[in-house]
Amino acid sequence: MSHLPVLIIDLALILAAAGVTTLLFKKIKQPLVLGYILAGLLVGPHIKFIPTVTDNESIHIWAEIGVIFLLFSLGLEFSFKKLVKVGGSASITAVVEVVSMLLIGFVAGLAMGWSTMDSIFLGGILSVSSTTIIIRAFEELNVKHKKFAGLVFGVLIVEDLVAILLLVLLSTLAVSQQFAGVEMLTSILKLCFFLVLWFIAGIFLIPTFLKKTRKLMNDETMLIVAIALCLLMVLIAVKVGFSAALGAFIMGSILAETTQAEHIEHLTKSVKDLFAAIFFVSVGMLIDPRILIDYAVPVLIITLATILGKFLSSGLGALISGQPLKTAVQTGMSLAQIGEFSFIIATLGVSLKVTSDFLYPIAVAVSAITTFTTPYLIKASEPFYLFLERTLPKKWVAALQRYSSSTAGITTLSDWKILLRAYITNTVIHSVILVALVFLGSRYLQPFITEHIINGDRGIIISLILTLILMAPFIWALSIRRMQRTAYSHLWLNKKYTRGPLIALEVLRIGLGTFFVAFLIFQFYDTFVATLIAIAIIIAGIFVFSRKLQSFYDRLENRFLGNLNARQAQHAQPEILPWDTHLTELIVSPDSVLVGQTLVDLAVREKYGINIALIERGKRMIPTPSRDERLYPHDKVLIIGSDDQLATVKPLFEGQGDPHEEHDFPKNEMTLQKVVINSQSPIYQQTIRDSGIREKSQGLVVGIERKGIRILNPDSNLVFENEDIVWIVGNHKKIPELLK
Incomplete structure (x- = not known):
C-alpha cells in the first residue's frame, strides 16, 4: 500500500470535521462560520481525545488561499461604483462607527493592562462588522425590504474599504513598531495611488478582454480566467509591497463592474466556500480553550464594549447623517458584531508576531458571542425604539424628527462646486496615470531598449520620446481639456470677479502638465537647458496637435466609461x-x-x-x-x-x-x-x-x-x-x- 501524504490526511480530517459541524449548525439554525471554528477547535492541537492535524504549516498555506478567495468574493460584492453611490448617510455612519470603535478598543486594551500593539489591533478587530452574518440574519428575519437595511448595506460597503486600509496601516505599524506619521502617510498615499491606478487600468482592460473573448468562454474557461486574474493581481499587490488579500479584493471589485460579475460570482462560489471553510477551521485550530478560561473576564468586557459601542456609535452616526431615530436604533443594533475581516486582522497580528497569544482566541470568542446575539438584537430593535420614543422627552424626539426631515431631498450644486469637483477628479486621475507612465518609461522601457535594442544616448532619446508619446493625451487632458463648459461659462460671463480664480486654475493646470514633463525628463537627463527646450517643444506640440490628441483621448475615455457603465449599478435611493x-x-x-x-x-x-x-x-x-x-x-x-x-x-x-x-x-x-x-x-x-x-x-x-x-x-x-x-x-x- 502506497504512503498517503500527511497533507491529504490532514485535509480529510479538516473537511470531515467541517462537514459534521456544518450539518449540526444547519440543524440548529446557527451561522456556519461558528461550526467551522468549532471544527477547528476539535481537530486542533489543544484537544487530544480525537485525531488532530499534524502538519500545521501546510494548513496555514491552505488557509491563506482561503483568505484570498474570501476577499475575492467580498470584492465581487463590493464594487467601487457602489461605494461612490452609497450616499452620505452610510458614509458618515461608517466613519463615526469605525473611529469610535478604534478608540474604544484601544482604550479598553490599555485599561486591561495590555500592550500598546495589542490595544491597537483590538481596536482594528472591533471596528469592522460582519457582512456575512448580517446578510444571513436579515434573510432569516425577513427584514431586507425594510428601510434601515439599505443603510446597513451601505455602511458595510464603506467598512470593507476601511478594513483594507486598516490592513495596510496595521502592517506598516507592526513593521515600524512606532507611530511614524510620515511613514503612515506614505503608506496611505501609496495605497490610494495604486487603488486608483489598478481601478483605471482594470476597468479599461478587463471588461474589453472579457467582451472580446465572450464567444470562446464557457463555464470552465471563465472559472479559470477569473481565478487567474485574481491570482495575477495577488502577485502584483505583493510585488509592490501590499498583502495578498488586498490584491484579491481589488480584482474582485474590478470584476464587479463587468457584465460577467454575477456569472463569475456563481462559478467561484464553490471554490470560495471550500477554501473559506479551511480558513475558518484554521481560525479555530489556533484557539486554546485554557486561554479562554483564563481570559473569561476580558472576553465578557470586550463583548459588552462591542455591542454597546457599536450600537451607540452607529446610531449616533446615523442620527448625524440625518436618519430618523427609528432607523438609527435599528442600524446600531444590526451592526453590533464582528466577523470575517476581524479574523483577518487578528491573523495579521499573529503572522507578524506583534500581538500576544491571547488576543486571537479572545477575538474569535467575542465574534462567536456577538454572532449569536445579532438576530436577537435585530428583533429587539423596533421594540427598543418604541421604548425610547416613550421615554425620551418629547422635545428631543420632535427635534430629531425635524433635523432628519431638513437634511433630506434634492440639493442643488453651485457652479463653483460643479467645476471644482470636475477639476479635482480630472487632476487626481491623470496625475496618477502620468506618474505611472513616468516610472514605466524610466524604470522598465529605457533599460529594455538600451540593453536589447539600441545602446547609449540614442536608446535613451528613443525611450524618452516613446514615453512622451504615451503621456501626451493625458497631459492634454490634465492641462488643456475643457470640462463642465456650462458651469465655466456661467462663472466667466455672469460674475466678473470670478475670472481671476478661473484664470489661476487654468495656469495651475498648465503648470502641472509642465511639471510632469520636467519630472520625466529629469529621470533621463540632468541638464537644465535641455529640459527647458524639451518642455517648450512638447507644449507647442500639444497645442499644435490638440485636435488629434482630443480625438484619441475621447476614444480612450469612451471605452473606459462604456466598460464602467456596462453593468447597471443600483442607485442609492433617498427616503421619505x-x-x-x-x-x-x-x-x-x-x-x-x-x-x-x-x-x-x-x-x-x-x-x-x-x-x-x-x-x-x-x-x-x-x-x-x-x-x-x-x-x-x-x-x-x-x-x-x-x-x-x-x-x-x-x-x-x-x-x-x-x-x-x-x-x-x-x-x-x-x-x-x-x-x-x-x-x-x-x-x-x-x-x-x-x-x-x-x-x-x-x-x-x-x-x-x-x-x-x-x-x-x-x-x-x-x-x-x-x-x-x-x-x-x-x-x-x-x-x-x-x-x-
Whole structure:
C-alpha cells in the first residue's frame, strides 16, 4: 500500500470535521462560520481525545488561499461604483462607527493592562462588522425590504474599504513598531495611488478582454480566467509591497463592474466556500480553550464594549447623517458584531508576531458571542425604539424628527462646486496615470531598449520620446481639456470677479502638465537647458496637435466609461424619512393572485397604501404604469410604501409557492426625490393632473407636506402651493427640471 501524504490526511480530517459541524449548525439554525471554528477547535492541537492535524504549516498555506478567495468574493460584492453611490448617510455612519470603535478598543486594551500593539489591533478587530452574518440574519428575519437595511448595506460597503486600509496601516505599524506619521502617510498615499491606478487600468482592460473573448468562454474557461486574474493581481499587490488579500479584493471589485460579475460570482462560489471553510477551521485550530478560561473576564468586557459601542456609535452616526431615530436604533443594533475581516486582522497580528497569544482566541470568542446575539438584537430593535420614543422627552424626539426631515431631498450644486469637483477628479486621475507612465518609461522601457535594442544616448532619446508619446493625451487632458463648459461659462460671463480664480486654475493646470514633463525628463537627463527646450517643444506640440490628441483621448475615455457603465449599478435611493416610506423591488410569482389583473382592479393604492412606480417586463421598462396596465408572471415591480405596507403586500406578489424568496433587481432610472415648490416653480398653482409631472419626469406624486400636515397619496385635483414639499418617484434625471 502506497504512503498517503500527511497533507491529504490532514485535509480529510479538516473537511470531515467541517462537514459534521456544518450539518449540526444547519440543524440548529446557527451561522456556519461558528461550526467551522468549532471544527477547528476539535481537530486542533489543544484537544487530544480525537485525531488532530499534524502538519500545521501546510494548513496555514491552505488557509491563506482561503483568505484570498474570501476577499475575492467580498470584492465581487463590493464594487467601487457602489461605494461612490452609497450616499452620505452610510458614509458618515461608517466613519463615526469605525473611529469610535478604534478608540474604544484601544482604550479598553490599555485599561486591561495590555500592550500598546495589542490595544491597537483590538481596536482594528472591533471596528469592522460582519457582512456575512448580517446578510444571513436579515434573510432569516425577513427584514431586507425594510428601510434601515439599505443603510446597513451601505455602511458595510464603506467598512470593507476601511478594513483594507486598516490592513495596510496595521502592517506598516507592526513593521515600524512606532507611530511614524510620515511613514503612515506614505503608506496611505501609496495605497490610494495604486487603488486608483489598478481601478483605471482594470476597468479599461478587463471588461474589453472579457467582451472580446465572450464567444470562446464557457463555464470552465471563465472559472479559470477569473481565478487567474485574481491570482495575477495577488502577485502584483505583493510585488509592490501590499498583502495578498488586498490584491484579491481589488480584482474582485474590478470584476464587479463587468457584465460577467454575477456569472463569475456563481462559478467561484464553490471554490470560495471550500477554501473559506479551511480558513475558518484554521481560525479555530489556533484557539486554546485554557486561554479562554483564563481570559473569561476580558472576553465578557470586550463583548459588552462591542455591542454597546457599536450600537451607540452607529446610531449616533446615523442620527448625524440625518436618519430618523427609528432607523438609527435599528442600524446600531444590526451592526453590533464582528466577523470575517476581524479574523483577518487578528491573523495579521499573529503572522507578524506583534500581538500576544491571547488576543486571537479572545477575538474569535467575542465574534462567536456577538454572532449569536445579532438576530436577537435585530428583533429587539423596533421594540427598543418604541421604548425610547416613550421615554425620551418629547422635545428631543420632535427635534430629531425635524433635523432628519431638513437634511433630506434634492440639493442643488453651485457652479463653483460643479467645476471644482470636475477639476479635482480630472487632476487626481491623470496625475496618477502620468506618474505611472513616468516610472514605466524610466524604470522598465529605457533599460529594455538600451540593453536589447539600441545602446547609449540614442536608446535613451528613443525611450524618452516613446514615453512622451504615451503621456501626451493625458497631459492634454490634465492641462488643456475643457470640462463642465456650462458651469465655466456661467462663472466667466455672469460674475466678473470670478475670472481671476478661473484664470489661476487654468495656469495651475498648465503648470502641472509642465511639471510632469520636467519630472520625466529629469529621470533621463540632468541638464537644465535641455529640459527647458524639451518642455517648450512638447507644449507647442500639444497645442499644435490638440485636435488629434482630443480625438484619441475621447476614444480612450469612451471605452473606459462604456466598460464602467456596462453593468447597471443600483442607485442609492433617498427616503421619505418622517413617514418611514421608501422604494423596494418585488417580483410577480407565477402563483400570485395578481397575475393577469389590471392595476385599477387590484386597487393596491386604496387597499394597501402602496404605489407602483415601475414595471420591468423582460427588456421593456414601464415607468409610472397606467391604471389599465396588467401584471404578468416574472414582472419586476418597483414599489413605494412603508415597512408595514411592504410587509403586508409582499406575500401577494410572491404567491404561496415560495413566500420567503427575495429578489433584488437594480433600477437605473427610478428614484424617490423631494422637490420644494416656490412661486417661481413651473408647476406652482397647478393641479397634480395638469402639472404634467407624469409626462415630464415619468413621475408619480406620492406625498405632499404642507404647513406641517402630511398628505400621503394626494388626490390628482390638489393644487400645488408655495413652500409645498412634494415627494415624487420617477426618472432621476428629469425630476430636477421641476426646480427650474
